[in-house]
Amino acid sequence: MTARKKNGGSIAGNGQLFAAIQKKIIGMGGISVVFTPDRLTESTIQGYLYVPGKQKWIEVSAPIPDLIYNRIPFRQAEKTAETIEAFIKFADQNIPIFNPCFLDKYVLYEILNQNEEMRPCLPATIAVHNDGELQDFLDKHHSIYLKPRVSAQGKGIFRVMKDSEGTIALESKRKKISFGSYAKFWAHLSPTVETSKYIAQEAVTPARLTGHRFDFRILAHWGENGYRPTGVGIRQSGQQELTTHLPNGGKLLPYSLVRSSEHDQFIEKIVRICGESLSSELGFFGEFSIDAGITANGEYVLYEINSKPMSFDEPEIEEQRVRNLCNLFFLRSGFPIPTQ
Structure with missing residues (x-):
């Protein structure tokens, strides 16, 4: 390791x-x-x-x-x-080496957008190269997220909203600022997005549970039967709605609160497609986690994939993770899995 x-x-x-x-x-x-x-x-x-x-x-x-x-x-x-x-x-x-690299959010989008089954689950996304592209994207979608291409856990995320009068609101985890014009907005934001590579992503209206948005946090591994979910948890937003990550005030909830056969089928499908697509394009991935969700209209959304998952806070998921990883080690090394 x-x-x-x-x-x-x-x-x-x-x-x-x-x-x-x-x-x-x-x-x-x-x-x-x-x-x-x-x-x-x-x-x-x-x-x-x-x-x-x-x-x-x-x-x-x-x-x-x-x-x-x-x-x-x-x-x-x-x-x-x-x-x-x-x-x-x-x-x-x-x-054999598995999980060869960290993921770039825009590279990930381009890979998954090639798959017809995944395409409807992906919010519209562009790489931010200049102010003109971002302005056109904001004019089209009115509400978008700006995310660093190479960060995780909700770090560096902004939400940008444009109203009918042209006022632009920029929201981070700590504060919200309004600008009377796009030029003023860009003058404030450009030092950040020009220093670090960013994507702009269409904001979807998420489904809510007890008044707050929630996401699926999915852990997946490769095994004898291909790519399968290892465990699923729910992360719910707290006081701020920008992210559901626990370090940012999110809450941990059991998947059983929202579980359905439709959710199970969606999760199994995206785990299989994501695992196969990543391994085909970037090298073998034996483990990854997925942040996904569902919109207020009942449509499924994939937000992000993490190629170096941190520990899950659910003990049963983490225990199964260790079992699946050890089995994977034997399989990929060409040894039979020992009978236990």
Whole structure:
């Protein structure tokens, strides 16, 4: 499992997940090692092994692994020479790597928009290159979201609304500002969108539960039967309606509150299509999460896919995640799944 070294020498990554995987995979007859690409030699990796009995990590030298689970937590870290060289070496040795990269929201839109079944689920989206394109898009849709192409957890999101008199409101998680003209709006916003790449996405009117919008948060894995949902949770907005993410005040609710056969069918369909489409275009993805929703008119919407899912707050989903990942490790490495 790949991670990233911090400036102080410690390892950046999902330590809780790494430890849970090691506990499970030892019982299946395997071993997992966390390492950083700069610790790769011709025949070994220098990394860290979790010892469940002692509840501690120890430094080890291990053979080149049978499979690589990419959990490098930062986008820039994936672009370093050491990481690129390591991944090339693993590919040359036919060592399977899964989840090869973070996702760009516009690249993702272009991939999924090629699929006829997915196209109706995608809000209209453009890459923001200049003020003229954005103005035309806002004039057409009146209410849009601006999202950084390479961020997650609702970071950097704005909602932009234009009324019949031409007044433009710009809303962030913390405040709302109004502008009397598009020129004034662009003068305020341009330093942000010109520094970071952004997309503009049509705002849909979401369905509500007890007065607040809600989204499906779906975890998915590849297995013997292809891509299947591992678990589904509900995230509901709190005081602000911009996002439903928990760090931004969102609430966690059980899927059973809204579950229906139609929702189940939609979730199974998008998991299969998204997994197959991503793997076809970008390399094998064994795990991902999906943010999806339903509009006030009952239409399904896909908002985002995360190729490096964080831990789910639902313990039962996280436990199933570890089981599915360990099974995936054996399958992709060419070994039979041990009978447990």
